[in-house]
Structures are given as structure tokens and as C-alpha cells.
Amino acid sequence: MLENLTQQPPDKIIMLSGMFRADPRSEKIDLGVGVYKDANGNTPIMRAVKKAEQLLWDTETTKSYTALIGDGGFHKVMADLVLGDAVEAERLSFAHAPGGTGAIRQILELIKVASPDATVWMSDPTWPNHPAMVKGVGIPMRTYAYFDADTGAVNFDGMMADLAEAKAGDVVILHGCCHNPTGANLNETQWQQVADLLLEKEAIPFVDIAYQGFGDGLQKDAFGVRLLAEKCPEVLISASCSKNFGIYRERCGLVIAISRDSENAGLTQGMLSSLNRLNFSFPPDHGARLVTMVLSDPELRADWEAELEEVRTSMLGLRKKLADALRDETGSDRYGFIAEHRGMFSRLGLTEEQVTKLREDHGIYMIGDSRFNVAGLSEASIPKIAKAVVAVGG
Ligand code: PMP
Numbered sequence: 001m002l003e004n005l006t007q008q009p010p011d012k013i014i015m016l017s018g019m020f021r022a023d024p025r026s027e028k029i030d031l032g033v034g035v036y037k038d039a040n041g042n043t044p045i046m047r048a049v050k051k052a053e054q055l056l057w058d059t060e061t062t063k064s065y066t067a068l069i070g071d072g073g074f075h076k077v078m079a080d081l082v083l084g085d086a087v088e089a090e091r092l093s094f095a096h097a098p099g100g101t102g103a104i105r106q107i108l109e110l111i112k113v114a115s116p117d118a119t120v121w122m123s124d125p126t127w128p129n130h131p132a133m134v135k136g137v138g139i140p141m142r143t144y145a146y147f148d149a150d151t152g153a154v155n156f157d158g159m160m161a162d163l164a165e166a167k168a169g170d171v172v173i174l175h176g177c178c179h180n181p182t183g184a185n186l187n188e189t190q191w192q193q194v195a196d197l198l199l200e201k202e203a204i205p206f207v208d209i210a211y212q213g214f215g216d217g218l219q220k221d222a223f224g225v226r227l228l229a230e231k232c233p234e235v236l237i238s239a240s241c242s243k244n245f246g247i248y249r250e251r252c253g254l255v256i257a258i259s260r261d262s263e264n265a266g267l268t269q270g271m272l273s274s275l276n277r278l279n280f281s282f283p284p285d286h287g288a289r290l291v292t293m294v295l296s297d298p299e300l301r302a303d304w305e306a307e308l309e310e311v312r313t314s315m316l317g318l319r320k321k322l323a324d325a326l327r328d329e330t331g332s333d334r335y336g337f338i339a340e341h342r343g344m345f346s347r348l349g350l351t352e353e354q355v356t357k358l359r360e361d362h363g364i365y366m367i368g369d370s371r372f373n374v375a376g377l378s379e380a381s382i383p384k385i386a387k388a389v390v391a392v393g394g
Contacts, residue, residue, distance in 0.1 A: 012128070013367060020365045028363035029381050031372035034180065034344050035248060036311060039378055046246045048304035052293040060289075065282045068273045070096020070254070074288040077295035078254050082209060082222055082239050086229040090262040093269035095255040095276050096283040100210045100240025101129060103253035106275050107206060107236045108137040110257070111171055113271065120206070121163065121172040123147075125369065127180045130173055130208075144172075147182045149349055152337025154184045160197060168202035171236070174228075176209025177221035178343020181371035185215065185342055191224040195231045205232055210240040213308045214315065215342035233260045241291050243344070244308055250287025311375075315344065318377040325386035330394075347371050354392040362388040 016032040035043050045053075069075075075094040083092075097103040111118055120139050122130045123146035134141045142165075145158030166172060174194070179185055186194065198205055207225045215221045228235050234257075241252040255272060259265040276283065294300045319339050326335035338346050350358070350370040358364040364385055366372040377385065 025363045031366040031376040034373055036375045046307050048294045048300040049290050052290045066285050068276045069094055070283045074292045077292050083229050086226040087258055091259050091265050093257045093265050093272055095272035096288055097253045098251035100238050100253040103238035103255045106255050107238055109275050112137050115169050119170045156190055163197055166201045166203040170203045171206050172203050173206045176207045176225045177215040178211035181345050183341030183343050183346035191227050195228050204234050206236040208238050211243050211343050213244040214312055229258055245291055247287045251284050252287030315374045318374055321382050325382050329386045329390045344374055345371050350394050357392040358388055364388055
């Protein structure tokens, strides 16, 4: 049986991490996988999360199963974090899933049963797991224009023109903030226009929010998702706690579905519960419990927000330093967009060959489309990177 399997293409990001680890050069620089790193290149456990873990060790009395959809306390704090008071609680349904990725998968399966004829739209480009999962679940997909490589900004006219073709019942994936891989984001007016267009087309927004707090701050990063929640009868949301709580390996993500009314919310809740049961039964609890403790305790929450703000501003500082260094090296402003972008990633706009040369000749690792992880930069490496980019013809 197993001999019938075909070789699967390796995940490019995971393959790049393997190449980086195998590279013996001590001066190598990893700008690949999307994990936050501090100035020393470490991915620390956040202070409040560590404190919550200690508290949990002292107080937890059982490791028995939680609920199929996860713990109600977790749903509540996350709904508050992501949505604020944008929508009535009775219209919400939840499913705790293994990571943001797990939440996306559950939403896609929900779409497949609720609306087998729907097309799922996604930005071009997007996080490669979006198309891979949509294909895996067997849902038709289309892309909408998103990025203007010449200016490094959102190609908003192109986006609106493409989305104008969405049919009633189609689902449109939007990055809540900190677009991966481009770092280019919608402004508030553009969010309004997208919301109006989706309403007019009766298309359903699916907001993937994996970096809340990494862009312009916890509240501003939620602007788009809250606006859609206020305006649209139905919204699907996948929220990841991997990045903003630094709990990548705990696999903590949440489906939040907004239905038209409480009756429909009950139906949605039932299906989400059943999908969890079919796919993995009970979700992992540890990460969600930590998130719930941090968000419910004023002291832990204040410390978490302060540390998240340090992370955010340090990435903004690194963005500005790289943009400045590239301005000095190139004598032009063509990399100015790096300082304008938000979140963990931007694309430099280099060719695959130039990215290969950066890796082979300079030990600088980034994804083939020239996406780099801002948190992988450091004060020490920025001048070297700027020189190398120019040396490969960037
Ligand atoms: N969505 C996007 C856009 C992402 O970049 C990521 C992480 N790379 C995720 C979702 C999910 O992350 P995780 O499964 O680790 O929570």
C-alpha cells in the first residue's frame, strides 16, 4: 500500500531551516522561518507566560480532558482580545484547535460542509499554507491581486477589481494584520472599502489573525477584524497565539465564528464541536490555559502587554535601521518601504538567483521570494546584510 505514495514537495521554509542548521559558517544569518528572536538570537519564553506556568504547576490538579471545543474561559478572553465589543456574544461560536494552522483547517472543513460550492479567495501572494490547505480540503480557490512589487505597497485597485468578481457565498481570506509574506497592510479606509464590497457581494470574510500586537499595537491590529465583525452577518476568524504569546510549540489557536443570530450560532457550534471530535478530539490545553491566565490576571496581562510592546517596537527599530542602511548603500530610497511595512516580514524584491547568492556567498538565509524575518535582523548584522544585498545586485 504505502509504495503507492508519491514524493511530496518539501516545505520550502522548513527545508531552508535545515540548510541553515547544516551551514558550518559561524557568521551565517537566519532570516527564514517566522519565529521571533531577541537581540541575542533567542526565542524567549515571555515573562508573564513563565509566571503563569509556575502558577499552573502549583495549582493544576488534573490532566483530565477539557471540552471538545476547549475551555470556555479561553474562548472568552480571546473573543475579548480579538473582537473587543464589536459583536454580541450570542452570535459567537468557538473551537480551540492546535495552532492557528489547526484553526484554519477546521474553518476550511466547516466551509466545505456548509457551502460545498463556495470558492475561497486568497491574496496573491499569501502564506503558502493557505493554498495548500484549501487544496487539501478540496475547495475551489481563486486569488486576488494584493501586492505592488514596484512600490512595496498594497495594490488596492487590483484587489478591489478582483474581489468584485466574488459571488454570493464565496469566502475571502484576509490577513488581520502584518500580512505574510509582504508586510504591506490595508489602511483603515481600505478596510472600510473591502468590508463594503464584501457586504455588497454577500461574500464571507475569513480573517486569519496570527500577529496581533506585532504591527501597530494590540488594538490597532484588530481594526479590520472588528470592523468586519460589526458590519457583516457572518465572519470566520482563525486566531493564533503562537507569536504574540511566544508559545509556538504549545499549538494554541482558536476558531471564532460569527453567525447571523444565536440560533445559527448554535448550529455552527455543533458542527465545530463535531469537526474537532472527528479530527483530533480534544484540543491541547496547556497553551490555552496559560493564555487565559495571562489575560485574566491584571498584573500578568500588564506585563505581557509591556513585553509584547517591546517586541513590536524592537522590530520597528530594526526595520528603520535596515531601510537606512540600504539607503546609505544604494544611494536611493527604493527600500524605504521596509520601514513603512508592519509585522514580522517584508519582501526585499530580489530575484531567486539573488536570494541564492545571498545564501551561498554571504551566509544570509531568506525565503526564495526574498521574504525575510525582521526579527532575524540585529544591529550587528544589518550593515553586513545591506552590503550583501548591494553586492548581489539588489
Ligand atoms: N496564519 C499565518 C498568516 C501565519 O503566518 C501563521 C504562522 N506562520 C499562522 C497562520 C499559524 O501559525 P501557528 O499554526 O503556528 O499558530
